[in-house]
Amino acid sequence: MYNTIISGIGSYVPEGRLTNHDLEKMVETSDEWIITRTGISERSIAAPDQATSDLALLAAERALQDAGLSAQELDMILVGTETPDHPFPSVACQLQHRLGCRSIPAIDLHMTCVGFLSALQTADAFIRTGNFQHILVVGADLLSRITDYTDRTTCILFSDGAGALVVSKGEDASSGILHVTTHSDGEHFHSLFLPAGGSRHPSPTADAKAKIVMDGRKIFKLAVNVMTDSVRQTLQTTGVSVEQIDWLIPHQANQRIINAVAEHCQLPDQKVISTIGKLGNNSSATIPIAFDLAKRDGRIKRGDLLLFTAFGGGLVWGSALLRY
Incomplete structure:
Protein backbone atom coordinates (compact mmCIF):
# COMPACT_ATOMS: atom_id res chain seq x y z
CA MET A 1 0.00 0.00 0.00
CA GLU A 171 5.97 3.23 1.08
CA ASP A 172 6.52 4.08 4.77
CA ALA A 173 3.08 4.06 6.38
CA SER A 174 4.44 5.81 9.50
CA SER A 175 5.33 9.02 7.61
CA GLY A 176 3.61 11.45 5.29
CA ILE A 177 -0.15 11.97 5.32
CA LEU A 178 -1.67 9.80 8.04
CA HIS A 179 -5.24 11.08 7.77
CA VAL A 180 -7.10 13.87 5.98
CA THR A 181 -10.82 14.60 5.95
CA THR A 182 -13.18 17.38 4.89
CA HIS A 183 -16.88 18.05 5.58
CA SER A 184 -19.67 20.40 4.51
CA ASP A 185 -22.99 21.77 5.76
CA GLY A 186 -24.84 23.99 3.28
CA GLU A 187 -27.33 25.10 5.95
CA HIS A 188 -24.89 27.91 6.77
CA PHE A 189 -24.32 28.94 3.14
CA HIS A 190 -25.34 32.58 3.60
CA SER A 191 -23.20 33.13 6.70
CA LEU A 192 -20.14 33.68 4.50
CA PHE A 193 -20.48 34.07 0.73
CA LEU A 194 -19.93 36.20 -2.38
CA PRO A 195 -23.39 37.25 -3.64
CA ALA A 196 -22.57 38.38 -7.20
CA GLY A 197 -20.29 37.25 -9.98
CA GLY A 198 -21.83 33.82 -10.53
CA SER A 199 -24.73 32.54 -12.62
CA ARG A 200 -27.40 33.67 -10.12
CA HIS A 201 -26.27 37.30 -10.09
CA PRO A 202 -23.74 37.71 -12.92
CA SER A 203 -23.41 41.45 -12.39
CA PRO A 204 -23.25 43.28 -9.04
CA THR A 205 -26.38 45.11 -7.87
CA ALA A 206 -27.33 47.11 -4.80
CA ASP A 207 -28.66 43.92 -3.21
CA ALA A 208 -25.99 41.52 -4.47
CA LYS A 209 -22.44 42.81 -4.49
CA ALA A 210 -19.35 41.04 -5.78
CA LYS A 211 -17.70 41.40 -2.39
CA ILE A 212 -17.45 39.09 0.61
CA VAL A 213 -20.45 39.15 2.97
CA MET A 214 -20.06 37.59 6.40
CA ASP A 215 -22.03 37.13 9.60
CA GLY A 216 -18.98 37.45 11.82
CA ARG A 217 -20.50 36.36 15.12
CA LYS A 218 -22.09 33.26 13.64
CA ILE A 219 -18.98 32.29 11.71
CA PHE A 220 -16.82 32.70 14.82
CA LYS A 221 -18.90 30.20 16.80
CA LEU A 222 -19.22 27.77 13.91
CA ALA A 223 -15.49 27.91 13.18
CA VAL A 224 -14.45 27.12 16.74
CA ASN A 225 -16.95 24.26 17.03
CA VAL A 226 -16.26 22.52 13.72
CA MET A 227 -12.48 22.84 13.85
CA THR A 228 -12.38 21.58 17.43
CA ASP A 229 -14.61 18.62 16.55
CA SER A 230 -12.55 17.88 13.44
CA VAL A 231 -9.30 17.85 15.40
CA ARG A 232 -10.74 15.56 18.04
CA GLN A 233 -12.15 13.18 15.42
CA THR A 234 -8.83 13.08 13.57
CA LEU A 235 -6.94 12.23 16.75
CA GLN A 236 -9.50 9.58 17.70
CA THR A 237 -9.42 8.02 14.21
CA THR A 238 -5.62 7.83 14.13
CA GLY A 239 -5.12 6.90 17.78
CA VAL A 240 -2.77 9.85 18.25
CA SER A 241 -2.82 11.77 21.53
CA VAL A 242 -2.71 15.55 21.86
CA GLU A 243 0.64 15.21 23.63
CA GLN A 244 2.17 13.57 20.54
CA ILE A 245 1.37 16.57 18.29
CA ASP A 246 4.42 18.74 17.62
CA TRP A 247 2.61 21.56 15.82
CA LEU A 248 -0.94 22.69 15.19
CA ILE A 249 -1.22 24.75 11.99
CA PRO A 250 -4.78 26.12 11.83
CA HIS A 251 -6.38 28.23 9.14
CA GLN A 252 -5.42 31.83 9.92
CA ALA A 253 -8.85 33.46 10.08
CA ASN A 254 -8.78 35.24 13.42
CA GLN A 255 -6.35 34.97 16.33
CA ARG A 256 -9.22 34.55 18.78
CA ILE A 257 -10.49 31.55 16.78
CA ILE A 258 -6.98 30.07 16.74
CA ASN A 259 -6.66 30.54 20.50
CA ALA A 260 -10.09 29.04 21.21
CA VAL A 261 -9.45 25.93 19.09
CA ALA A 262 -6.06 25.37 20.70
CA GLU A 263 -7.56 25.78 24.17
CA HIS A 264 -10.48 23.42 23.49
CA CYS A 265 -8.06 20.83 22.09
CA GLN A 266 -5.67 21.31 25.04
CA LEU A 267 -2.76 22.32 22.84
CA PRO A 268 -0.39 24.86 24.43
CA ASP A 269 0.38 28.13 22.67
CA GLN A 270 3.99 27.08 22.08
CA LYS A 271 2.75 24.29 19.78
CA VAL A 272 0.57 26.55 17.62
CA ILE A 273 1.79 28.24 14.42
CA SER A 274 0.25 31.67 13.91
CA THR A 275 1.04 34.06 11.05
CA ILE A 276 -2.16 36.10 11.03
CA GLY A 277 -0.73 39.11 12.87
CA LYS A 278 1.49 40.19 9.97
CA LEU A 279 -0.18 38.43 7.01
CA GLY A 280 -3.95 38.44 7.62
CA ASN A 281 -6.33 35.82 6.20
CA ASN A 282 -5.41 34.77 2.66
CA SER A 283 -7.92 31.91 2.52
CA SER A 284 -6.66 28.58 1.18
CA ALA A 285 -3.07 29.86 1.29
CA THR A 286 -2.84 30.31 5.07
CA ILE A 287 -1.89 26.76 6.07
CA PRO A 288 0.82 26.09 3.46
CA ILE A 289 2.29 29.57 4.01
CA ALA A 290 2.42 29.04 7.78
CA PHE A 291 3.95 25.59 7.24
CA ASP A 292 6.64 26.96 4.94
CA LEU A 293 7.53 29.94 7.14
CA ALA A 294 7.80 27.75 10.26
CA LYS A 295 9.96 25.27 8.38
CA ARG A 296 12.24 28.02 7.11
CA ASP A 297 12.72 29.59 10.55
CA GLY A 298 13.64 26.20 12.03
CA ARG A 299 10.60 25.52 14.17
CA ILE A 300 9.26 22.66 12.04
CA LYS A 301 11.73 19.86 11.35
CA ARG A 302 11.64 16.58 9.46
CA GLY A 303 9.90 13.93 11.55
CA ASP A 304 7.57 16.40 13.30
CA LEU A 305 3.92 15.41 13.66
CA LEU A 306 1.74 18.18 12.22
CA LEU A 307 -1.98 18.79 12.58
CA PHE A 308 -3.80 21.04 10.09
CA THR A 309 -7.36 22.26 10.55
CA ALA A 310 -9.47 24.76 8.61
CA PHE A 311 -12.99 26.05 7.99
CA GLY A 312 -14.56 28.24 5.33
CA GLY A 313 -17.72 29.47 3.68
CA GLY A 314 -20.08 26.70 2.70
CA LEU A 315 -19.88 25.87 5.58
CA VAL A 316 -16.90 23.58 4.99
CA TRP A 317 -14.22 22.32 7.34
CA GLY A 318 -11.57 19.65 7.75
CA SER A 319 -8.31 18.44 9.27
CA ALA A 320 -5.16 16.60 8.27
CA LEU A 321 -2.55 14.75 10.29
CA LEU A 322 0.86 14.18 8.77
CA ARG A 323 4.42 13.38 9.74
CA TYR A 324 6.74 15.73 7.92
Missing part, protein backbone atom coordinates in the same frame (compact mmCIF):
# COMPACT_ATOMS: atom_id res chain seq x y z
CA TYR A 2 1.42 3.37 -1.00
CA ASN A 3 1.26 6.50 1.09
CA THR A 4 1.74 10.22 0.45
CA ILE A 5 4.88 11.97 1.65
CA ILE A 6 5.81 15.66 1.61
CA SER A 7 8.71 16.16 -0.81
CA GLY A 8 8.83 19.93 -0.99
CA ILE A 9 7.21 23.11 0.26
CA GLY A 10 7.22 26.74 -0.84
CA SER A 11 5.24 29.94 -0.48
CA TYR A 12 4.97 33.45 -1.78
CA VAL A 13 3.72 36.44 0.20
CA PRO A 14 3.25 39.70 -1.73
CA GLU A 15 5.39 42.62 -0.65
CA GLY A 16 2.48 45.07 -0.41
CA ARG A 17 1.17 45.82 3.06
CA LEU A 18 -2.13 47.19 4.35
CA THR A 19 -1.76 48.23 7.98
CA ASN A 20 -4.37 48.97 10.59
CA HIS A 21 -3.37 52.62 10.39
CA ASP A 22 -4.08 52.55 6.66
CA LEU A 23 -7.55 51.16 7.41
CA GLU A 24 -8.17 53.91 9.96
CA LYS A 25 -8.15 56.30 6.99
CA MET A 26 -10.64 54.17 5.04
CA VAL A 27 -13.30 53.10 7.55
CA GLU A 28 -14.39 53.88 11.09
CA THR A 29 -12.00 51.68 13.04
CA SER A 30 -8.80 51.78 15.07
CA ASP A 31 -5.59 49.81 15.43
CA GLU A 32 -6.54 48.81 18.99
CA TRP A 33 -10.04 47.67 17.96
CA ILE A 34 -8.70 45.50 15.13
CA ILE A 35 -5.91 43.89 17.14
CA THR A 36 -8.23 43.15 20.07
CA ARG A 37 -10.80 41.41 17.85
CA THR A 38 -8.60 39.73 15.26
CA GLY A 39 -4.94 39.82 16.29
CA ILE A 40 -4.07 41.39 12.93
CA SER A 41 -1.79 44.42 12.60
CA GLU A 42 -1.12 44.28 8.85
CA ARG A 43 -2.01 42.25 5.74
CA SER A 44 -0.12 41.07 2.67
CA ILE A 45 -1.56 42.67 -0.48
CA ALA A 46 -0.72 41.81 -4.09
CA ALA A 47 0.43 44.44 -6.56
CA PRO A 48 -2.20 45.71 -9.04
CA ASP A 49 -0.60 43.75 -11.88
CA GLN A 50 -0.48 40.45 -9.94
CA ALA A 51 -3.16 37.77 -10.28
CA THR A 52 -3.65 34.48 -8.45
CA SER A 53 -1.67 32.45 -11.00
CA ASP A 54 1.32 34.78 -10.55
CA LEU A 55 1.42 34.13 -6.80
CA ALA A 56 0.76 30.42 -7.28
CA LEU A 57 3.59 30.14 -9.82
CA LEU A 58 6.16 31.61 -7.43
CA ALA A 59 5.06 29.33 -4.58
CA ALA A 60 5.06 26.29 -6.89
CA GLU A 61 8.57 27.01 -8.20
CA ARG A 62 9.87 27.23 -4.64
CA ALA A 63 8.17 23.96 -3.67
CA LEU A 64 9.66 22.18 -6.69
CA GLN A 65 13.09 23.55 -5.85
CA ASP A 66 12.72 22.35 -2.26
CA ALA A 67 11.72 18.91 -3.54
CA GLY A 68 14.63 18.78 -5.96
CA LEU A 69 12.25 18.06 -8.83
CA SER A 70 11.59 19.57 -12.24
CA ALA A 71 8.11 20.54 -13.42
CA GLN A 72 8.41 17.80 -16.05
CA GLU A 73 8.31 15.22 -13.25
CA LEU A 74 4.87 16.31 -12.00
CA ASP A 75 1.93 14.00 -12.73
CA MET A 76 -0.89 16.34 -11.62
CA ILE A 77 -1.58 19.87 -10.40
CA LEU A 78 -4.32 20.69 -7.88
CA VAL A 79 -5.10 24.28 -6.87
CA GLY A 80 -7.43 25.39 -4.09
CA THR A 81 -8.64 28.92 -4.87
CA GLU A 82 -11.70 31.17 -4.77
CA THR A 83 -10.12 33.95 -6.81
CA PRO A 84 -8.99 32.52 -10.17
CA ASP A 85 -7.56 34.94 -12.72
CA HIS A 86 -10.66 34.29 -14.86
CA PRO A 87 -13.94 32.38 -14.28
CA PHE A 88 -12.39 29.81 -16.60
CA PRO A 89 -10.08 28.14 -17.43
CA SER A 90 -8.47 27.03 -14.19
CA VAL A 91 -5.46 28.46 -12.39
CA ALA A 92 -4.09 24.91 -12.40
CA CYS A 93 -4.21 24.86 -16.21
CA GLN A 94 -2.27 28.13 -16.31
CA LEU A 95 0.31 26.66 -13.94
CA GLN A 96 0.69 23.58 -16.13
CA HIS A 97 1.69 25.82 -19.03
CA ARG A 98 3.74 28.38 -17.13
CA LEU A 99 5.75 25.76 -15.25
CA GLY A 100 6.46 23.87 -18.47
CA CYS A 101 4.82 20.62 -17.39
CA ARG A 102 3.87 17.72 -19.61
CA SER A 103 0.22 17.32 -20.62
CA ILE A 104 -1.04 16.32 -17.17
CA PRO A 105 -4.33 16.70 -15.24
CA ALA A 106 -4.67 20.25 -13.86
CA ILE A 107 -7.65 20.94 -11.61
CA ASP A 108 -8.96 23.80 -9.45
CA LEU A 109 -10.89 22.98 -6.27
CA HIS A 110 -13.61 25.36 -5.12
CA MET A 111 -13.83 24.94 -1.34
CA THR A 112 -13.16 28.42 0.10
CA CYS A 113 -10.62 28.47 2.94
CA VAL A 114 -10.54 24.66 3.02
CA GLY A 115 -9.40 24.56 -0.61
CA PHE A 116 -5.84 23.58 0.26
CA LEU A 117 -6.96 20.75 2.56
CA SER A 118 -9.40 19.53 -0.10
CA ALA A 119 -6.60 19.55 -2.69
CA LEU A 120 -4.36 17.67 -0.26
CA GLN A 121 -7.09 15.09 0.34
CA THR A 122 -7.56 14.65 -3.40
CA ALA A 123 -3.82 14.33 -4.02
CA ASP A 124 -3.56 11.73 -1.25
CA ALA A 125 -6.28 9.63 -2.88
CA PHE A 126 -4.55 9.74 -6.27
CA ILE A 127 -1.11 8.96 -4.84
CA ARG A 128 -2.43 5.94 -2.95
CA THR A 129 -3.61 4.37 -6.22
CA GLY A 130 0.05 3.92 -7.11
CA ASN A 131 -0.44 5.55 -10.52
CA PHE A 132 0.90 9.00 -9.59
CA GLN A 133 4.44 9.72 -8.40
CA HIS A 134 4.47 13.49 -7.77
CA ILE A 135 1.55 15.94 -7.41
CA LEU A 136 1.72 19.70 -6.92
CA VAL A 137 -0.82 20.96 -4.34
CA VAL A 138 -1.37 24.72 -4.16
CA GLY A 139 -3.49 27.07 -2.05
CA ALA A 140 -3.64 30.56 -3.54
CA ASP A 141 -6.00 33.52 -3.17
CA LEU A 142 -6.22 37.26 -3.70
CA LEU A 143 -9.02 38.08 -1.29
CA SER A 144 -8.20 41.80 -1.48
CA ARG A 145 -9.89 41.76 -4.92
CA ILE A 146 -13.23 40.65 -3.43
CA THR A 147 -13.07 42.57 -0.15
CA ASP A 148 -15.46 45.45 0.56
CA TYR A 149 -13.26 48.24 1.89
CA THR A 150 -16.31 50.14 3.12
CA ASP A 151 -17.29 47.26 5.45
CA ARG A 152 -15.23 47.56 8.60
CA THR A 153 -16.20 44.07 9.82
CA THR A 154 -14.63 42.26 6.86
CA CYS A 155 -11.97 44.56 5.36
CA ILE A 156 -9.83 44.18 8.49
CA LEU A 157 -9.40 40.43 7.86
CA PHE A 158 -8.50 39.55 4.31
CA SER A 159 -5.24 39.43 2.36
CA ASP A 160 -3.34 37.73 -0.48
CA GLY A 161 -0.80 34.91 -0.79
CA ALA A 162 0.07 31.45 -2.06
CA GLY A 163 1.56 28.27 -0.63
CA ALA A 164 2.44 24.97 -2.28
CA LEU A 165 3.46 21.41 -1.47
CA VAL A 166 4.88 18.72 -3.70
CA VAL A 167 3.55 15.38 -2.48
CA SER A 168 5.03 12.11 -3.65
CA LYS A 169 4.47 8.35 -3.55
CA GLY A 170 6.08 6.61 -0.59
